[in-house]
Amino acid sequence: MISSPLMTVMVDAVRKAARGLKRDFGEVENLQVSRKGPGNFVSAADRKAEEVLRDALMKARPGYGLVLEENGVIEGQDKSHTWHVDPLDGTTNFLHGIPHFAISVGLERDGQIVAGVIYDPIKDELFVAERGKGAYLNNRRLRVSGRIDMADALAAYGTPYLGRGNHPRLLREVAAVMAVSGGTRRLGSAALDLAYVACGRLDLYWERDLQTWDMAAGIILVREAGGFVSSADGASEALATRSVACGNEVLHRELVGILRKCNA
Numbered sequence: 001m002i003s004s005p006l007m008t009v010m011v012d013a014v015r016k017a018a019r020g021l022k023r024d025f026g027e028v029e030n031l032q033v034s035r036k037g038p039g040n041f042v043s044a045a046d047r048k049a050e051e052v053l054r055d056a057l058m059k060a061r062p063g064y065g066l067v068l069e070e071n072g073v074i075e076g077q078d079k080s081h082t083w084h085v086d087p088l089d090g091t092t093n094f095l096h097g098i099p100h101f102a103i104s105v106g107l108e109r110d111g112q113i114v115a116g117v118i119y120d121p122i123k124d125e126l127f128v129a130e131r132g133k134g135a136y137l138n139n140r141r142l143r144v145s146g147r148i149d150m151a152d153a154l155a156a157y158g159t160p161y162l163g164r165g166n167h168p169r170l171l172r173e174v175a176a177v178m179a180v181s182g183g184t185r186r187l188g189s190a191a192l193d194l195a196y197v198a199c200g201r202l203d204l205y206w207e208r209d210l211q212t213w214d215m216a217a218g219i220i221l222v223r224e225a226g227g228f229v230s231s232a233d234g235a236s237e238a239l240a241t242r243s244v245a246c247g248n249e250v251l252h253r254e255l256v257g258i259l260r261k262c263n264a
């Protein structure tokens, strides 16, 4: 485990918000739900968890800015630090009673993600990483998978909300990866997809049209676990392009090559 004042702040905030999520998951049919766009829902559970996170993070680090999925941007006096907060990543799973969702909090310092926490309250799995200090799941140090044969690899991807994203391109990419990999999955939480690459459950993951709060924490987890993270085309930083491709060095290179070929 990482013991630092920063980690304590992040873990305490996330655990506090998770208590509400767990309670609300048990009574999901009574939750107030609204639609942000076609197929894109937000519930009282998302909003309540975000308030808990916002209050805890602002109290512990008063000057830092925040990018909050449900409440937008709060500018801080300290211009070098920004939290990226997803109070409930996997809302669709949550609202359908599928126990696969997480809280994700990442800290950006001068343009770099320096710490991340992703917590799955149902499985009680806490993923943490801090720059230079490694990545952990509960108390276990993480390492990305060592598989280098694409035919053995398990690859996850994300699908966009109704009416969003480039469906023909995604279908081409999924077909191309299905044709050469050991298997494909769409699990429904970008944060957990990244965390699962960090801990070696998944060998690869790619997705486009994400937001910084979906991936900030996961990016540092994968990197601190020895993995490679880039934009989906492999040419830029994930955070800047809001797209991601990740895995170990060998499979990441191969995945990016496959995706590029699909779009050539």
Ligand code: IPD
Residues within 6 Å of the ligand: 086, 088, 089, 090, 091, 092, 158, 159, 160, 187, 188, 189, 190, 191, 207, 209, 210, 214
């Ligand atoms: C979504 C999930 C999903 C991904 C979407 C995200 P939300 O986040 O991470 O896996 O495919 O792009 O928006 O809305 O559940 O926090």
Ligand code: CA
Residues within 6 Å of the ligand: 041, 042, 069, 091
């Ligand atoms: Ca959402």
Ligand code: CA
Residues within 6 Å of the ligand: 086, 088, 089, 090, 190, 213, 214
């Ligand atoms: Ca999300």
Ligand code: CA
Residues within 6 Å of the ligand: 046, 069, 086, 087, 088, 089, 090, 091
């Ligand atoms: Ca969310």
